[in-house]
Amino acid sequence: MPHKTGLFLFNNDLRLHDNEALTLAAAQVDQLICVYCVQTTQSSATLQAPSSLSPHRQVFLAQALSDLQTSLKKLGQHLVVTTKSALEVIPQLITVHNIDHIYSSVSPGYYEQKNWQTLAKRYPFIGFHRLDTHTLFHRAQLPFAVEKIPDGFSKFRKHVESLSINLPLAAPKQLPPSPVSASTWKNLPYSLVQAPLFEGGEEQALAHLEGYFSTRLASDYKLTRNGLDGMDYSTKFSPWLANGNLSARQVIHCLKLYEQEQGANDSTYWIYFELLWREYYQWYGHCHGKKLFRVSGIKTVKPKTSFYAERFQKWCSGNTPYPIVNACMKQLNSTGYMSNRGRQLVASCFVHELGLDWRYGAAYMEEHLVDYDVASNWGNWQYLAGVGADPRGHRRFDLNKQTLTYDPHQVFIKQWAGHQFDTHLDSVDAADWPISR
Structure with missing residues (x-):
């Protein structure tokens, strides 16, 4: 039987645990190329690619990718990191390595979906597999078509709140080897220095998850969640959820264990409630696509606004x-x-x-x-x-x-010296004429 070669495209799933798409790839192919495409120019508002990242975002991403690289190496794998777009690098890899299957996690981003659809149309002889790893629920679990998502969070919550949530998957114990040499690819184009508040990566995400639920903070969450500064007033899971160093299902699993041991109350429920808010916007993004970036949004009338x-x-x-x-x-x-x-x-x-x-x-x-x-x-x-x-x-x-x-x-x-500001908001008018005082 001929060997099958797969390609796994990482995006917002930079982890090994509870990565259903990666687990599927490991089970179906004999060789696997793991790829991450770094995009650093253009804004999402142009519907092209992510905007340039601030130093904080650069560092956090660099740490997450470095951590993923370390984890992959322990399984005899490595991460191909490139500054080329997926539409540039994946066709090259398909041509050189005769790829049979391509895997990825579903992303709500219009840019990522557009690239995936373009590749799938261009290579109909390749198996394309995407799984829902960034959300609590799989698309098939939803009691409505994504295109008919309820027009408000409250309606959405009533539909999904009682749905069962799958247990998170363990990390793969082994991965197929890569046919691509690690020395062929350049290092990440960001400097790897310490971030002020958060350190990126799955290892740090799991440590924070365990640390948070080892305290009683979850039992007081609803009372403290509107804080403005500090590390303890909210869960602080969001940085690792955003990059996919942590899955929402992992958070829910730990939350349920906590409730079994410490008791459930309004505060522990509110953590789930806000994960449902996050869930709503993921499917909202899938439903509305490029309307996410349109000035009129999902409405038909543009707001009265300007730019100063x-x-x-x-x-x-x-x-x-x-x-x-x-x-x-x-x-x-x-x-x-x-x-x-x-x-x-x-x-x-x-x-x-x-x-x-x-x-x-x-x-x-x-x-x-x-x-x-x-x-x-x-x-x-x-x-x-x-x-x-x-x-x-x-x-x-x-x-x-x-x-x-x-x-x-x-x-x-x-x-934060918020009281220090100029007396006047405008020194020029909208036409760039000086304003007399």
């Missing part, structure tokens, strides 16, 4: 008349992370107080957040901008009231 370059730059640097927003933006720029409460406040400010095109704000978050997830990021921005899945329209937050509620003594604002 000076306002945008002040928002980015944390130099607006809104101290709580400034503090959040300075925190983001310094650490690559921002609380969920902070993300809602800076987005509301961007859309409502500054009157800017929401897509520029979403693209800035894409560049900087270490836990950037294409569906969650762009879906949530649509939600705040009133062009997404929100039957009540725009979500505008009273920034003064929010400050009194979540930072009443301005500890967070003072820590």
